[in-house]
């Protein structure tokens with residue numbers, strides 16, 4: 001800009017070096033801003049094309065002035081200078097081979113990341129972890145296919161000779177299939193990290209469910225009142241629990257006696273939320289548990305209570321302890337003589353089997369026992385994330401983060417299985433299946449016809465990325 005305006009004799013910025021420059025309008029030579037200017041010649045730029053970055057001040061007047069100055073460079077209105085569409089930079093990077101589709105998706109996830117776990121996963125994917133996995137598999141398939149085709153082209157016409165030739169390739173295809181099966185059996189961890197774990201707070205009316213939500217959210221997100229039946233609708237709050245993304249739902253108190261149709265609908269929604277949740281937090285009033293009144297109305301609350309309404313605390317605890325998807329909170333500890341209950345909890349085996357304690361006696365009013373309960377909740381959430389037992393190798397392996405990947409890997413695996421199918425299948429059929437398998441992997445990375453997914457993937461990007 002300076003070199004054209006004649007305002008200074010500052011040299012054209014050196015490639016990839018930040019330079020401090022004054023920006024002037026080409027119309028009237030008006031000063032617009034003092035900015036950092038970066039000159040990034042292609043192909044070593046984000047898009048692969050020649051790029052200039054102007055790091056201006058963010059005020060509306062500066063941005064508008066600089067934008068207008070740039071658009072004014074489009075002499076004759078040939079639209080060679082225009083504002084970028086949302087996601088256009090990334091789309092160009094993809095079109096120029098700077099990124100594959102999984103890396104693009106990783107970037108989108110990084111931009112949208114709310115928690116440390118999401119950031120970690122997105123960075124890994126943006127860095128090419130999934131691309132390397134899928135491209136590696138595709139390379140291996142290419143080799144297998146080349147061998148198969150060589151036999152078809154030059155081999156004997158005898159079927160058993162064909163078979164013998166393909167038998168040499170079978171172990172490689174089988175090994176690849178095994179690897180894919182392991183990749184698919186990730187318990188949906190990557191998808192859960194992207195979307196967040198669903199936690200439903202359920203229990204009878206007035207037990208303190210909304211107080212529980214507010215405690216977790218550290219703000220009065222839901223209305224709390226002494227009247228039973230306060231919460232009618234599901235109240236959802238997005239939380240970061242120790243770096244893990246969590247979507248917590250507070251629900252209407254469940255009771256059989258509800259007559260009011262609005263309350264009945266609320267209860268229906270509460271059960272639905274419990275059914276969708278990966279972790280259920282069952283909140284009971286400790287005083288009622290002592291009186292054993294709480295259980296009668298709880299049928300259908302959590303997955304573990306669906307079939308048999310439990311009669312007593314021991315039954316509930318056994319059910320909760322046997323189900324990694326639940327946590328029992330006995331609230332209003334301040335209103336009961338707690339020692340007896342604590343003893344009962346211990347006898348009923350809460351915390352057995354090396355897992356975190358399944359039941360907690362707390363007072364959400366006084367805060368007693370709350371810290372321990374929060375630690376237990378976090379431990380439970382971590383279990384949900386790692387439910388397939390993440391050994392170190394697993395933790396390092398890139399995970400499937402979108403249903404799209406899963407569909408194509410499954411189809412790829414089907415084709416591989418078919419290629420090793422019945423004896424006497426014929427080499428040309430086997431080769432065709434290998435080709436299908438390779439195409440399916442290519443669809444994930446974007447090496448093969450991607451038109452239909454491009455819109456979906458780039459739609460969520462903001463302008464300027």
Ligand SMILES: Nc1nc2c(ncn2[C@@H]2O[C@H](COP(=O)(O)OP(=O)(O)OP(=O)(O)O)[C@@H](O)[C@H]2O)c(=O)[nH]1
Pocket residue numbers: 204205206207208209210211212223224225226227228229230231232251252253254331332333334335362363364365366
């Ligand atoms: N004493 C005592 N009262 C509590 C405690 N936790 C909550 N409460 C009170 O219990 C009442 C009900 O609390 P909520 O959080 O509204 O209960 P809820 O389960 O959401 O009730 P519904 O929405 O009606 O199903 C309120 O008056 C709270 O202040 C506690 O630990 N001790």
Ligand SMILES: [Mg+2]
Pocket residue numbers: 209210211222223224230231250251252253
């Ligand atoms: Mg409530």
